[in-house]
Amino acid sequence: MLSVVCQQSDLYEMVQIVGRGVTGRSSLPVLNNIYLEAGDDSLRLLSTDMEYLTIDGKIDAQVEEEGAITIGARILGEVAGALGEGDVHLETQTSEGGQANAVRISSGVASYSINALPADEFPVPPSVEEGTALSIPQNLLREVIQQTVFAASADETRPILTGALFSIKPEGLEVVATDTYRLVLRKVELETGIAQPCQAIVSARALNELARVLSPVSDEAVEVILSERQIEFRLPDLKLGSRLIEGEFPKYEKVIPTSHEKEILCEVSELQTALRRVLIVARDDANRVVFRGKQSQLQLSAKSSDVGEAGETIGAELQGDDIEIAFNARYILEMLGVCPSERVVIRLSGPLNPGIIVPDGRDDYIYVVMPMQIM
16 A cells, blocks of 8 residues: 655646646546556656556655555645645555555645545556667757647647657658648757668647656756657656557658748847737738738738728848738747747748748748738
8 A cells, every 4th residue: 555755846746747648538537547656765656648648757755655546636736736845645545345545645734535546447558668769958859849849730630730740860850740731840960879760740749748848948868769659758757658640641841842032031029029910900811911022121911801901011131023922920920939040031932832931040940831812
Protein backbone atom coordinates (compact mmCIF):
# COMPACT_ATOMS: atom_id res chain seq x y z
CA MET A 1 0.00 0.00 0.00
CA LEU A 2 1.31 3.42 -0.98
CA SER A 3 2.53 5.75 1.76
CA VAL A 4 4.69 8.71 0.80
CA VAL A 5 5.66 12.22 1.92
CA CYS A 6 6.50 14.96 -0.60
CA GLN A 7 6.63 18.74 -0.88
CA GLN A 8 3.35 20.52 -1.63
CA SER A 9 4.96 22.75 -4.27
CA ASP A 10 6.50 19.77 -6.08
CA LEU A 11 3.25 17.80 -6.00
CA TYR A 12 1.10 20.70 -7.19
CA GLU A 13 3.45 21.64 -10.03
CA MET A 14 3.67 18.07 -11.33
CA VAL A 15 -0.09 17.47 -11.06
CA GLN A 16 -0.63 20.59 -13.19
CA ILE A 17 1.67 19.14 -15.84
CA VAL A 18 0.58 15.51 -15.77
CA GLY A 19 -3.10 16.42 -15.44
CA ARG A 20 -2.97 17.89 -18.95
CA GLY A 21 -2.83 14.33 -20.26
CA VAL A 22 -6.33 13.62 -18.97
CA THR A 23 -9.03 14.45 -21.51
CA GLY A 24 -12.00 14.08 -19.17
CA ARG A 25 -13.96 12.54 -22.04
CA SER A 26 -12.91 8.93 -21.71
CA SER A 27 -15.56 6.25 -21.31
CA LEU A 28 -13.05 4.36 -19.15
CA PRO A 29 -13.28 5.98 -15.68
CA VAL A 30 -9.71 5.17 -14.68
CA LEU A 31 -8.37 7.27 -17.59
CA ASN A 32 -9.79 10.34 -15.86
CA ASN A 33 -7.33 9.60 -13.05
CA ILE A 34 -3.64 10.14 -12.45
CA TYR A 35 -1.63 7.02 -11.68
CA LEU A 36 0.53 7.41 -8.56
CA GLU A 37 3.41 5.05 -7.81
CA ALA A 38 5.83 5.32 -4.88
CA GLY A 39 9.30 3.80 -5.06
CA ASP A 40 13.03 4.60 -5.37
CA ASP A 41 12.78 7.78 -3.27
CA SER A 42 10.30 9.30 -5.70
CA LEU A 43 6.61 9.60 -6.49
CA ARG A 44 5.67 8.86 -10.08
CA LEU A 45 2.65 10.57 -11.66
CA LEU A 46 1.29 9.30 -14.95
CA SER A 47 -1.64 10.12 -17.23
CA THR A 48 -2.67 8.92 -20.68
CA ASP A 49 -5.52 9.21 -23.16
CA MET A 50 -4.44 5.90 -24.77
CA GLU A 51 -4.29 7.72 -28.11
CA TYR A 52 -1.93 10.60 -28.72
CA LEU A 53 -0.69 11.71 -25.31
CA THR A 54 1.05 10.17 -22.32
CA ILE A 55 2.71 12.31 -19.63
CA ASP A 56 4.98 10.58 -17.11
CA GLY A 57 6.69 12.60 -14.37
CA LYS A 58 8.31 12.09 -11.00
CA ILE A 59 9.12 14.17 -7.93
CA ASP A 60 11.40 13.58 -4.97
CA ALA A 61 9.65 11.91 -2.05
CA GLN A 62 10.18 10.09 1.21
CA VAL A 63 8.73 6.65 0.54
CA GLU A 64 7.39 5.00 3.68
CA GLU A 65 5.74 2.16 1.80
CA GLU A 66 5.94 1.33 -1.90
CA GLY A 67 2.72 0.94 -3.83
CA ALA A 68 0.44 2.41 -6.48
CA ILE A 69 -3.07 3.85 -6.77
CA THR A 70 -5.04 6.13 -9.12
CA ILE A 71 -6.93 9.28 -8.18
CA GLY A 72 -9.03 11.77 -10.12
CA ALA A 73 -6.84 14.38 -11.83
CA ARG A 74 -9.17 17.30 -11.17
CA ILE A 75 -9.70 16.64 -7.46
CA LEU A 76 -6.01 15.89 -6.88
CA GLY A 77 -5.06 19.20 -8.50
CA GLU A 78 -7.59 21.13 -6.41
CA VAL A 79 -6.49 19.50 -3.16
CA ALA A 80 -2.76 19.93 -3.88
CA GLY A 81 -3.33 23.59 -4.72
CA ALA A 82 -5.41 24.25 -1.60
CA LEU A 83 -2.82 22.87 0.83
CA GLY A 84 -0.23 25.11 2.43
CA GLU A 85 3.49 24.89 1.76
CA GLY A 86 5.38 22.05 3.40
CA ASP A 87 5.11 18.28 3.68
CA VAL A 88 2.15 16.43 2.18
CA HIS A 89 1.40 12.85 3.22
CA LEU A 90 -0.40 10.56 0.78
CA GLU A 91 -1.53 7.15 1.98
CA THR A 92 -3.87 4.60 0.47
CA GLN A 93 -6.90 3.46 2.45
CA THR A 94 -8.52 0.07 2.05
CA SER A 95 -12.01 -1.36 2.16
CA GLU A 96 -13.08 -4.18 4.47
CA GLY A 97 -12.01 -6.60 1.75
CA GLY A 98 -8.49 -5.19 1.80
CA GLN A 99 -8.64 -3.44 -1.58
CA ALA A 100 -7.37 0.13 -1.89
CA ASN A 101 -10.32 2.41 -2.59
CA ALA A 102 -9.26 5.84 -1.30
CA VAL A 103 -6.26 8.07 -0.72
CA ARG A 104 -5.77 10.04 2.49
CA ILE A 105 -4.04 13.35 1.77
CA SER A 106 -2.93 15.38 4.76
CA SER A 107 -0.80 18.43 5.45
CA GLY A 108 -0.70 20.33 8.72
CA VAL A 109 -4.25 20.51 10.08
CA ALA A 110 -5.86 19.74 6.69
CA SER A 111 -6.92 16.22 5.81
CA TYR A 112 -8.84 14.68 2.90
CA SER A 113 -10.00 11.17 2.06
CA ILE A 114 -10.47 10.99 -1.72
CA ASN A 115 -12.08 8.10 -3.57
CA ALA A 116 -9.65 6.17 -5.77
CA LEU A 117 -9.45 3.29 -8.23
CA PRO A 118 -6.97 0.39 -8.04
CA ALA A 119 -3.69 0.77 -9.91
CA ASP A 120 -4.13 -2.54 -11.72
CA GLU A 121 -7.07 -1.04 -13.65
CA PHE A 122 -4.82 1.65 -15.16
CA PRO A 123 -3.39 0.77 -18.61
CA VAL A 124 0.22 1.91 -18.12
CA PRO A 125 1.64 2.45 -21.63
CA PRO A 126 5.07 0.96 -22.39
CA SER A 127 8.01 3.33 -22.66
CA VAL A 128 9.80 3.65 -25.99
CA GLU A 129 12.99 1.64 -25.53
CA GLU A 130 14.47 1.53 -29.03
CA GLY A 131 14.38 3.78 -32.07
CA THR A 132 16.03 6.74 -33.74
CA ALA A 133 17.51 9.06 -31.12
CA LEU A 134 17.97 12.80 -31.38
CA SER A 135 19.01 15.49 -28.89
CA ILE A 136 17.85 19.08 -29.21
CA PRO A 137 18.05 22.03 -26.78
CA GLN A 138 14.84 22.77 -24.86
CA ASN A 139 14.59 26.39 -25.94
CA LEU A 140 15.15 25.51 -29.60
CA LEU A 141 12.58 22.70 -29.62
CA ARG A 142 10.04 24.98 -27.92
CA GLU A 143 10.64 27.63 -30.56
CA VAL A 144 10.26 25.13 -33.41
CA ILE A 145 6.96 23.82 -32.01
CA GLN A 146 5.52 27.30 -31.48
CA GLN A 147 6.52 28.33 -35.01
CA THR A 148 4.83 25.36 -36.68
CA VAL A 149 1.94 23.62 -34.93
CA PHE A 150 -0.41 26.60 -35.15
CA ALA A 151 -0.80 25.73 -38.85
CA ALA A 152 -1.98 22.16 -38.17
CA SER A 153 -5.62 21.38 -38.84
CA ALA A 154 -8.27 21.03 -36.12
CA ASP A 155 -10.43 18.88 -38.42
CA GLU A 156 -10.36 15.40 -36.90
CA THR A 157 -11.90 13.90 -40.06
CA ARG A 158 -8.45 14.32 -41.61
CA PRO A 159 -6.16 12.99 -38.86
CA ILE A 160 -2.97 13.30 -40.93
CA LEU A 161 -3.30 17.09 -40.93
CA THR A 162 -3.87 17.32 -37.15
CA GLY A 163 -0.18 16.72 -36.55
CA ALA A 164 3.21 18.01 -37.63
CA LEU A 165 5.60 16.08 -39.80
CA PHE A 166 9.00 15.51 -38.18
CA SER A 167 11.69 14.70 -40.74
CA ILE A 168 14.98 13.67 -39.14
CA LYS A 169 17.91 13.81 -41.54
CA PRO A 170 21.68 13.46 -41.14
CA GLU A 171 22.06 17.23 -41.41
CA GLY A 172 19.21 18.18 -39.10
CA LEU A 173 15.49 18.35 -38.45
CA GLU A 174 12.60 19.67 -40.52
CA VAL A 175 9.12 20.22 -39.08
CA VAL A 176 6.11 20.87 -41.32
CA ALA A 177 2.45 21.58 -40.55
CA THR A 178 -0.46 22.43 -42.82
CA ASP A 179 -4.25 22.65 -42.89
CA THR A 180 -4.26 23.01 -46.73
CA TYR A 181 -4.94 26.78 -46.48
CA ARG A 182 -1.43 27.54 -45.21
CA LEU A 183 1.79 25.60 -44.67
CA VAL A 184 4.80 26.22 -42.48
CA LEU A 185 8.28 24.70 -42.72
CA ARG A 186 10.97 25.11 -40.05
CA LYS A 187 14.49 23.78 -40.59
CA VAL A 188 17.03 23.17 -37.83
CA GLU A 189 20.68 22.32 -38.37
CA LEU A 190 21.77 19.61 -35.94
CA GLU A 191 24.33 16.87 -35.70
CA THR A 192 21.79 14.06 -35.59
CA GLY A 193 24.23 11.20 -35.94
CA ILE A 194 21.78 9.20 -38.06
CA ALA A 195 22.55 7.74 -41.46
CA GLN A 196 19.06 7.00 -42.76
CA PRO A 197 16.43 9.78 -42.84
CA CYS A 198 13.12 9.00 -41.13
CA GLN A 199 9.74 10.71 -40.84
CA ALA A 200 6.84 10.69 -38.40
CA ILE A 201 3.58 12.62 -37.98
CA VAL A 202 3.31 13.80 -34.37
CA SER A 203 0.03 14.91 -32.80
CA ALA A 204 -0.29 18.69 -32.49
CA ARG A 205 -1.95 18.19 -29.12
CA ALA A 206 1.09 16.34 -27.80
CA LEU A 207 3.45 18.97 -29.20
CA ASN A 208 1.47 21.83 -27.65
CA GLU A 209 1.61 20.14 -24.25
CA LEU A 210 5.34 19.58 -24.68
CA ALA A 211 5.89 23.25 -25.50
CA ARG A 212 4.16 24.17 -22.22
CA VAL A 213 6.81 22.42 -20.14
CA LEU A 214 9.89 23.32 -22.18
CA SER A 215 11.98 26.23 -20.93
CA PRO A 216 12.24 29.26 -23.23
CA VAL A 217 15.78 29.97 -21.97
CA SER A 218 17.39 26.64 -21.07
CA ASP A 219 19.61 24.93 -23.61
CA GLU A 220 19.48 21.67 -21.65
CA ALA A 221 18.98 18.81 -24.10
CA VAL A 222 15.69 17.05 -24.73
CA GLU A 223 16.16 13.46 -25.85
CA VAL A 224 13.80 12.46 -28.64
CA ILE A 225 13.25 8.74 -29.25
CA LEU A 226 11.35 7.82 -32.40
CA SER A 227 10.16 4.25 -32.96
CA GLU A 228 7.95 2.76 -35.64
CA ARG A 229 4.69 3.66 -33.87
CA GLN A 230 5.61 6.06 -31.05
CA ILE A 231 7.66 9.11 -30.19
CA GLU A 232 8.92 10.04 -26.74
CA PHE A 233 10.41 13.31 -25.50
CA ARG A 234 12.56 12.92 -22.38
CA LEU A 235 13.53 15.55 -19.83
CA PRO A 236 15.28 14.81 -16.51
CA ASP A 237 12.06 14.23 -14.49
CA LEU A 238 9.46 14.09 -17.21
CA LYS A 239 8.63 12.00 -20.26
CA LEU A 240 5.99 12.91 -22.80
CA GLY A 241 5.00 10.21 -25.29
CA SER A 242 2.62 10.01 -28.21
CA ARG A 243 1.38 7.44 -30.64
CA LEU A 244 2.27 8.49 -34.16
CA ILE A 245 -0.46 9.45 -36.60
CA GLU A 246 -0.63 6.87 -39.36
CA GLY A 247 -0.85 7.82 -43.01
CA GLU A 248 1.06 9.69 -45.68
CA PHE A 249 1.67 13.39 -45.18
CA PRO A 250 1.00 15.63 -48.23
CA LYS A 251 3.91 16.23 -50.60
CA TYR A 252 4.60 19.64 -49.14
CA GLU A 253 7.62 20.36 -51.34
CA LYS A 254 5.29 20.81 -54.33
CA VAL A 255 3.28 23.48 -52.52
CA ILE A 256 6.20 25.81 -51.82
CA PRO A 257 6.67 28.27 -54.72
CA THR A 258 10.18 28.29 -56.15
CA SER A 259 10.02 31.74 -57.74
CA HIS A 260 8.37 35.12 -57.22
CA GLU A 261 7.93 38.42 -59.05
CA LYS A 262 7.19 40.88 -56.25
CA GLU A 263 8.31 41.49 -52.68
CA ILE A 264 7.05 43.48 -49.73
CA LEU A 265 9.47 44.18 -46.86
CA CYS A 266 7.89 45.63 -43.72
CA GLU A 267 8.17 45.84 -39.96
CA VAL A 268 6.50 42.98 -38.08
CA SER A 269 5.12 45.21 -35.32
CA GLU A 270 3.63 47.73 -37.78
CA LEU A 271 2.00 45.02 -39.88
CA GLN A 272 0.59 43.32 -36.76
CA THR A 273 -0.93 46.54 -35.45
CA ALA A 274 -2.48 47.45 -38.78
CA LEU A 275 -3.91 43.96 -39.36
CA ARG A 276 -5.50 43.88 -35.91
CA ARG A 277 -7.25 47.17 -36.58
CA VAL A 278 -8.50 46.19 -40.01
CA LEU A 279 -9.58 42.80 -38.69
CA ILE A 280 -12.33 44.51 -36.68
CA VAL A 281 -14.21 44.81 -39.97
CA ALA A 282 -12.60 41.88 -41.81
CA ARG A 283 -13.83 39.26 -39.33
CA ASP A 284 -17.35 39.76 -40.73
CA ASP A 285 -16.03 38.89 -44.19
CA ALA A 286 -14.14 35.64 -43.46
CA ASN A 287 -11.14 37.69 -42.16
CA ARG A 288 -10.43 38.88 -45.71
CA VAL A 289 -7.93 41.75 -45.93
CA VAL A 290 -6.72 43.20 -49.23
CA PHE A 291 -3.01 44.05 -49.50
CA ARG A 292 -2.20 46.81 -52.00
CA GLY A 293 1.43 47.77 -52.46
CA LYS A 294 2.49 50.88 -54.35
CA GLN A 295 5.75 52.81 -54.24
CA SER A 296 6.86 52.78 -50.58
CA GLN A 297 3.52 52.02 -48.96
CA LEU A 298 1.39 49.00 -48.15
CA GLN A 299 -2.33 49.64 -47.89
CA LEU A 300 -4.54 47.22 -45.96
CA SER A 301 -8.30 47.33 -46.37
CA ALA A 302 -11.41 45.35 -45.46
CA LYS A 303 -15.07 45.70 -46.35
CA SER A 304 -18.21 44.15 -44.92
CA SER A 305 -21.78 44.79 -46.05
CA ASP A 306 -22.95 44.39 -42.45
CA VAL A 307 -20.28 46.49 -40.72
CA GLY A 308 -18.62 48.91 -43.11
CA GLU A 309 -15.05 49.51 -44.24
CA ALA A 310 -11.59 49.80 -42.68
CA GLY A 311 -8.24 50.82 -44.06
CA GLU A 312 -4.71 51.53 -42.94
CA THR A 313 -1.39 52.34 -44.58
CA ILE A 314 2.10 51.39 -43.37
CA GLY A 315 5.57 52.00 -44.75
CA ALA A 316 7.13 49.21 -46.79
CA GLU A 317 9.90 48.51 -49.26
CA LEU A 318 8.48 47.12 -52.52
CA GLN A 319 10.13 45.32 -55.39
CA GLY A 320 8.39 44.61 -58.69
CA ASP A 321 5.07 45.88 -60.03
CA ASP A 322 2.20 47.23 -57.95
CA ILE A 323 0.61 44.57 -55.74
CA GLU A 324 -3.00 43.65 -55.04
CA ILE A 325 -3.84 40.42 -53.24
CA ALA A 326 -6.16 39.30 -50.41
CA PHE A 327 -5.28 37.06 -47.46
CA ASN A 328 -6.96 35.73 -44.34
CA ALA A 329 -5.69 38.24 -41.78
CA ARG A 330 -5.72 35.74 -38.94
CA TYR A 331 -3.41 33.43 -40.86
CA ILE A 332 -0.92 36.25 -41.30
CA LEU A 333 -1.19 37.37 -37.66
CA GLU A 334 -0.52 33.86 -36.35
CA MET A 335 2.74 33.72 -38.26
CA LEU A 336 3.76 37.24 -37.22
CA GLY A 337 3.13 36.30 -33.58
CA VAL A 338 5.97 33.76 -33.67
CA CYS A 339 8.18 35.44 -36.28
CA PRO A 340 11.85 35.30 -35.13
CA SER A 341 12.83 38.62 -36.74
CA GLU A 342 11.75 42.28 -36.59
CA ARG A 343 10.97 42.45 -40.32
CA VAL A 344 9.29 40.06 -42.76
CA VAL A 345 9.43 39.61 -46.49
CA ILE A 346 6.21 38.76 -48.36
CA ARG A 347 6.96 37.20 -51.75
CA LEU A 348 4.25 37.11 -54.42
CA SER A 349 3.83 35.97 -58.02
CA GLY A 350 0.17 36.79 -58.69
CA PRO A 351 -3.21 37.49 -57.01
CA LEU A 352 -4.29 33.84 -57.28
CA ASN A 353 -0.95 32.20 -56.42
CA PRO A 354 0.25 31.28 -52.93
CA GLY A 355 2.26 33.90 -51.08
CA ILE A 356 5.43 33.19 -49.12
CA ILE A 357 6.30 34.97 -45.89
CA VAL A 358 9.81 34.63 -44.48
CA PRO A 359 11.70 36.36 -41.65
CA ASP A 360 14.04 38.97 -43.10
CA GLY A 361 17.55 37.58 -43.49
CA ARG A 362 16.66 33.96 -42.69
CA ASP A 363 16.03 30.94 -44.90
CA ASP A 364 15.18 28.37 -42.22
CA TYR A 365 11.53 29.40 -41.76
CA ILE A 366 9.02 29.47 -44.62
CA TYR A 367 5.31 30.23 -44.37
CA VAL A 368 3.08 29.62 -47.39
CA VAL A 369 -0.46 31.00 -47.39
CA MET A 370 -3.19 30.69 -50.00
CA PRO A 371 -4.78 33.93 -51.24
CA MET A 372 -8.47 34.79 -51.07
CA GLN A 373 -10.58 36.15 -53.89
CA ILE A 374 -10.81 39.94 -53.92
CA MET A 375 -14.50 40.81 -53.66
